[in-house]
Amino acid sequence: MEKFTPFESRLVVIARDNIDTDQIIPARFLKTISKDGLGDQLFFDWRYDAEGQPRPDFVLNKPASKACQILLAGDNFGCGSSREHAPWALTQYGFRAVISTSFADIFKGNSLKNSLLPIVVPADVHAELLKDPSGTVKVDLPSQTLTLPSGRQAQFPVDDFAKHCLLEGIDELGYILKQEPAIAAFEAAHPAGIDTRA
């Protein structure tokens, strides 16, 4: 995982509550066995018409969106399925952060494992961004600070462990495997009740 560094970017706005993972990437694209090519399928059914042509009025198809690294969305972003294809598609498009008033649990966990920062802001900060989303927003993870175009600063919560992993570029599995003695001790004390191969 790459180290998560401070950055600034303009916003892509999808001002809808409860954007589910079926919208972020429709299920028919989950038949892939790789992680590649998902950025093109991001928000596919909102982004392309029945003939597969880009809908010019959808925000991701506007030329100015191409360089944007932050998505501003409504409440409970990422609800629905556990598909990690959702953060894969978002990061492959170029997003490094999503700002919302809340995130669904599994999506949030999946995002943090893929260097995509879910930023939870209070309703008034969200409203200010929605009101004038044209400026540049700064994201600083070490200080957990979001700087709005107005210069206003907002703190955002991040779990300590996830923050450490993001900043250092550590993936969880390496950390888990270092705890081998504890895992082995647990297994010795707790014999399994089933054998699926029996």
Added chain:
Amino acid sequence: MSLSTNKPRTIIEKIWDNHVVAERPNSPTLLYIDLHLVHEVTSPQAFDGLRRRGLKVRRPDLTIATTDHSTPTTPRGFPIVDTIAKAQVEKLIQNCKDFGIHCYPLSSDKQGIVHVIGPELGLTQPGMTVVCGDSHTATHGALGALAIGIGTSEVENTLASQCLLLKRSKTYQVRVDGALKPGVSAKDIILALIARIGIGGGTASIFEYCGPAIRSLSMEERMTVCNMSIEGGARAGLVAPDDTTYQYVAGREFAPKGAAWDQAVARWRQLPTDDGAVYDKSIVIDAAALEPMITFGTNPGMGIPIRGAVPNPSDISDPLERDSLKSALAYMDLPAGKPLLGHAINVVFIGSCTNSRISDLRKAASVLKGRKVHPNVRVLVVPGSQQVKAQAQAEGLDQIFRDAGADWREAGCSMCIAMNGDQLQPGEYSVSTSNRNFEGRQGKGARTFLASPMTAAASAIAGKVSDVRELL
């Protein structure tokens, strides 16, 4: 590690405490996983990760795989015509072979939807921690297990270490008092709960369903309730085990036998929530006041009683909420303020990990028996597993469905997620016993009304959204 404390605990805390491998300050808990269910869609990239790191599967004996999501429901002898889906199914079988995991392939008489076969085979047992790369893993909570849906990185972590790094969730008591009236079912309980708390209402929480109405549900009905915990935003949902649970588990293939069974039951009897245990949140639902429920919108929280009216956006003050309802009604092409009852439909789907078990099929069949499906409606009945299919056929349910004019299929997720070719055409309406009504969930442009198997069967006959109580 079990904590020696006298503080009354919920079943959620007890199962959690029983599985703590390590806890460090400022870090999530390393939690041991007793059962890992694997399917073709969320696992290929995880197995690739293991290969890249040169790791093996730590506990193949606690891991089981099946194919269900992208698989056809046409007769099993037919080839998988979708070459991408075929490659995915073959990849799972190869991965299982390479890493020593037992897999129930399409040809197996034990194949089925991963959340149907886990309990059916006796793999899921009370007190276990269960994970699967699928958000409906909470289904297994019906047996008194802590069952959590995970993403592909966590599938890889579990394959490699049999552990997950997790933060403790809040505990959320969902007490359902009273008794259900005829025509009202487990599906209506969970749809009513989600309509009340919203699809984000349980975020960061684990539900414990309790109360007399939950106690009186069969194990399969409890699975229906727990299944849709994620639609309420919860990480998991469970029901404390009782005699209904033990009777269900007893004698199943992987259930403990003999002296081990007695020891297991004695252990399981310690699991229910202690008197005086405190939940972070609670809600009470009166089962007697519930009616059959149906969703009208594009998320499962947009539900109403079958005779209720679709809400009006102009009654909502929050602008984003109002816009959500407006765009939902535009997508569904429904007028605000009018009842859904009597709305014409094109398709009825009876199946999915929510409602594809034998009791669901019996309920649907009891409504369809001796009646005909409306000529404008296509009905797909998809059993949750090959064992459910065999049982239904032994009882003659397949014949009832066929005689009524419904299509009787092989087991799989089918039209719930529409990855396998079973789908609606753009603009079509379905009454579906599945769990999600998101835009495009049942096919691009598809419009889904979620309901119980009985409501689905009644609607199939009438060709429109119907109140099953008129047929009882």
